[in-house]
Amino acid sequence: MDSSLTIRFERVNFEYEQGQLVLKEIDFEVRPGETVALVGPSGSGKTTLMNLIPRFFDPTSGRVLVGGYDIRDVRKNSLRKQISVVSQEARLHATSIGENIRYGRLNASDEEVRNAARAANAHGFISEFEEGYDTPAGEAGVRLSGGQRQRIAVARALLKNAHILLLDEATASLDSQSEAWIQDSFDQLSNSCTTFIISHRLATIRDVDRILVIQAGRLVQEGTHAELVVKDGLYRTMASHQFREVKVTG
Numbered sequence: 001m002d003s004s005l006t007i008r009f010e011r012v013n014f015e016y017e018q019g020q021l022v023l024k025e026i027d028f029e030v031r032p033g034e035t036v037a038l039v040g041p042s043g044s045g046k047t048t049l050m051n052l053i054p055r056f057f058d059p060t061s062g063r064v065l066v067g068g069y070d071i072r073d074v075r076k077n078s079l080r081k082q083i084s085v086v087s088q089e090a091r092l093h094a095t096s097i098g099e100n101i102r103y104g105r106l107n108a109s110d111e112e113v114r115n116a117a118r119a120a121n122a123h124g125f126i127s128e129f130e131e132g133y134d135t136p137a138g139e140a141g142v143r144l145s146g147g148q149r150q151r152i153a154v155a156r157a158l159l160k161n162a163h164i165l166l167l168d169e170a171t172a173s174l175d176s177q178s179e180a181w182i183q184d185s186f187d188q189l190s191n192s193c194t195t196f197i198i199s200h201r202l203a204t205i206r207d208v209d210r211i212l213v214i215q216a217g218r219l220v221q222e223g224t225h226a227e228l229v230v231k232d233g234l235y236r237t238m239a240s241h242q243f244r245e246v247k248v249t250g
Contacts, residue, residue, distance in 0.1 A: 005032055005067045005082065005163045005194060007053065012062035014048060022048050024217045026062070030210075032163075035195040037205035039238065040214035046198045049214065050166050053196070054083045066164070084162040084193075088169040090153035092141030097126055098133030100141075100152050104159035112159060120155035121181040122148070147178030154182055165195040171204065179204075202242050211235065 007030040014023040022045045030036050038046040051057055052064050055076050063070050071079055084104070092100050101113050101122075108116075113133065117123040125148055129135040141149040150170065157165065167186060171179040183204060186195075199205050206225040213221035213228070213235045221233050228235040229243075 006030065006065075007164070007194060008063075008065040009049075009052075010063045010065065012049075012052065012059045012064060014045075014052065014057065015060050021060075022217050023052075023059075026217075026219055028212060028219060028222065030194060030196075032194055033192075034210065035197065035208045037197045037199065037208045037211045038214055039199070039202065039205065039211060039235065042200075044214045045217040046214050047168055050168060050196055050198060053164065053166060054080050054085065082162055083164045083166060084157035084160045085166045085168070086150070086153050086157050086170045087167075090141065090146075090149040092137045092144070092149055092152060094139045095137065096131075096134050097129075097137050097144075097152060100137050101133075101155045101159055104156035105161070108159055113155075116155040116159040117152075119158050120151045121184060122151035122155050125151075145178075147175065147181070150178065150182050154186070161192070163193050165193045167195065167197045167199075169198055169200070171199070171201070202239055 009026045009028050012023055012026040013021065015021045026049060038049060040046055048057070052059060053066070053071075055071055058072055065071065066074070066079065066082070093103070098110070098113055101116055102108055104116070105112075110133075114123060117126055126133055126135070135143070137143055137152070141152070144152065170186070171182050197205055197208065202225075205211065209224070211223060211225060211228060212219055213233070215234050221228055221231070221235050223231075229239050230236070
């Protein structure tokens with residue numbers, strides 16, 4: 001695969017088995033290193049669109065290209081090595097905290113694991129446990145708080161150092177302090193890779209390079225926050241409910 005890893009959706013349609021068309025004629029390109037947010041109402045197809053990139057599903061028609069290759073022609077294993085995913089529910093294993101981080105890159109040294117934890121603002125709380133990085137996380141990370149689990153997931157993504165980062169509502173259920181810590185970590189991650197973000201909190205994505213507005217499975221608007229907030233359309237309506245300075249007239 002081309003190391004530049006431009007991501008291209010070409011007239012992508014997707015429907016589930018029951019015949020419901022979820023994505024309709026999606027067409028856009030994301031340049032290497034760009035940070036792009038997907039916004040829109042619940043059920044509009046944002047997560048489905050993102051899930052096409054690591055081939056959790058394949059398009060019903062159209063193509064998704066990564067690095068110039070149709071990803072259906074690339075082995076899933078090879079493709080997914082290039083991708084880190086952090087979702088709303090961090091998936092941890094019933095092993096130690098250190099090993100949960102090391103799943104990002106199995107041959108990582110202890111020092112690399114600790115450096116990833118520091119970058120994810122996780123080293124402090126890990127060090128407070130009596131067993132430190134050897135502390136069992138418990139089944140599905142039950143011994144850790146939601147914010148702690150998310151920071152472990154971010155540390156794992158940092159350690160993997162993938163070219164593509166997918167963030168799906170990764171801070172939606174967190175308190176404001178945990179969100180701030182994790183947002184800090186995401187900023188570090190997105191500096192070195194191509195990033196897709198799904199978030200209902202527009203304040204967390206207003207500084208991204210580009211916003212794609214999805215409505216009923218279609219790409220209806222595209223631009224920066226500054227561009228979209230002054231145009232009539234769905235984004236401005238959404239922003240008017242979250243930002244005091246935005247007024248919708250008419």
